[in-house]
Amino acid sequence: MAKKILNIKRLSDKEIYELSKKYGLQAKAWRRKFVGLLPEIQTRGLYEKHGFFSIYEYAAKLGGVSKKQVQRVIQLEKKLEEKPQLKSILINGETSVNKLIKIAPILDLEKEKDLINKVKNLPCRTLETYVRDFKYERKLQDQNGLFEPKKRPESAHMSTLFKIKEVQKINALGLQLDENIYQKLLELQDKGININEILKNALEKRKEEIETEKEDLAKEILEKEESRIKEGKLPSKHVSVKIKKHLKKEHGNKCSIKHCHKDATTIHHTARFSLSQSHNPKFLAPLCSEHHNLAHLVDEKYRQHKNRK
Numbered sequence: 557m558a559k560k561i562l563n564i565k566r567l568s569d570k571e572i573y574e575l576s577k578k579y580g581l582q583a584k585a586w587r588r589k590f591v592g593l594l595p596e597i598q599t600r601g602l603y604e605k606h607g608f609f610s611i612y613e614y615a616a617k618l619g620g621v622s623k624k625q626v627q628r629v630i631q632l633e634k635k636l637e638e639k640p641q642l643k644s645i646l647i648n649g650e651t652s653v654n655k656l657i658k659i660a661p662i663l664d665l666e667k668e669k670d671l672i673n674k675v676k677n678l679p680c681r682t683l684e685t686y687v688r689d690f691k692y693e694r695k696l697q698d699q700n701g702l703f704e705p706k707k708r709p710e711s712a713h714m715s716t717l718f719k720i721k722e723v724q725k726i727n728a729l730g731l732q733l734d735e736n737i738y739q740k741l742l743e744l745q746d747k748g749i750n751i752n753e754i755l756k757n758a759l760e761k762r763k764e765e766i767e768t769e770k771e772d773l774a775k776e777i778l779e780k781e782e783s784r785i786k787e788g789k790l791p792s793k794h795v796s797v798k799i800k801k802h803l804k805k806e807h808g809n810k811c812s813i814k815h816c817h818k819d820a821t822t823i824h825h826t827a828r829f830s831l832s833q834s835h836n837p838k839f840l841a842p843l844c845s846e847h848h849n850l851a852h853l854v855d856e857k858y859r860q861h862k863n864r865k
Contacts, residue, residue, distance in 0.1 A: 557611070589649030590619040594626055631651050635660055639668050642675070651675050658683045662690050677853055685816075685846035692815050766806050773802055773837050781790035781834055791833040795823050799837050809842040818844035824851050 564572070573795050594615055595669040597603060605615035605779040611630075629646070632653060645651055657676050663671070674683060700784075741751045753856035777799070781791060803823065825832070827839040843851060 561830065581688055584652075585649065587619065588652060591621060591625065591629050592647040592649045595630050598630060611612075617678055628657060632656055632660065634859070635663060638664060639671075641668055644747075645672065645675065650669045652680065653682050655683055658687055662687055664693065666690070678849060679846075682846040682849040685844075686850055689813070689815075689850075708716050709854055716865070726755055745838070766802075769802055770806075770837050777834065783818075792835075794833060795835050795840070797836060799840065802837055803840060803842055807842050810842075811847055812841045813843065816844060816847060818846070820843045826851075 567575070592609065597614065598611045603611050606614070608614040608617070612623045612626050614624070615626045633646060636646060636656070643657065646653070646656055655678075658673060658680060659671050674686060678686065704800060741754075743838075744754070745751050782791065784791060800823070807820065809819055810816070811818050822843055822845065824841050824843045825835075826841055827834070827836070829835070832839070
């Protein structure tokens with residue numbers, strides 16, 4: 557039976573797009589499977605038996621795979637020798653090599669089952685963020701067994717914050733001081749006033765103001781939500797402008813995860829909105845897209861655990 561010839565000219569834009577997407581996904585899947593076979597082909601020397609000079613020539617001509625990618629997958633396969641389930645994922649082409657490479661630094665630090673779950677469910681960039689977070693927390697644990705870094709002892713020449721060299725160091729670290737503020741603080745210091753105490757008090761006052769504002773907003777939100785329930789109205793899915801302004805005041809424009817400096821893209825409900833039906837600012841956190849993905853993965857694992865009980 558003759559094959560049906562595809563008349564591309566008769567296809568609509570939408571049909572061509574859907575077809576290209578389908579072919580693209582199939583191409584990715586088969587490419588992953590091809591790459592997964594390369595370490596075993598290298599071990600058996602199959603490329604030589606079929607007239608290829610090297611595994612790199614074999615991979616390039618049959619699969620369009622670069623030399624760098626071949627080297628990466630062969631090195632990765634060796635690292636996965638003691639992780640049979642992860643190795644199986646590589647060989648069967650169930651996920652990309654890039655994802656498995658991302659988790660390589662923590663292969664011996666986390667359970668294989670948990671790593672498989674993350675590799676299968678997280679996008680590559682989110683996986684990279686997770687590994688960075690994991691290594692950061694592990695480093696803090698190695699320092700003192702807690703999730704807080706050790707305080708460095710202050711030497712005599714560091715007793716005053718705003719000596720010229722110290723200001724240069726601070727600015728080099730990214731803390732930019734306004735010239736006028738610097739001059740005023742320097743004047744106070746020259747008069748023997750403890751400017752560290754002034755700054756400490758200012759920061760504590762800011763913290764207290766934010767907490768007070770958060771408490772007031774929480775009460776206001778609770779009253780509004782109770783009123784809507786009494787009136788038989790559904791809770792609004794939108795976070796109010798007032799709460800957004802408060803979150804920006806508290807966290808700025810960045811992700812609220814302490815060591816993350818990426819821009820926040822989403823306001824995450826730490827108490828799931830589908831259950832709480834509330835926008836209480838105590839349970840809201842601005843997150844970057846990667847940490848938002850991680851938060852939902854943890855939430856999904858918790859839900860599955862509860863359902864098994």
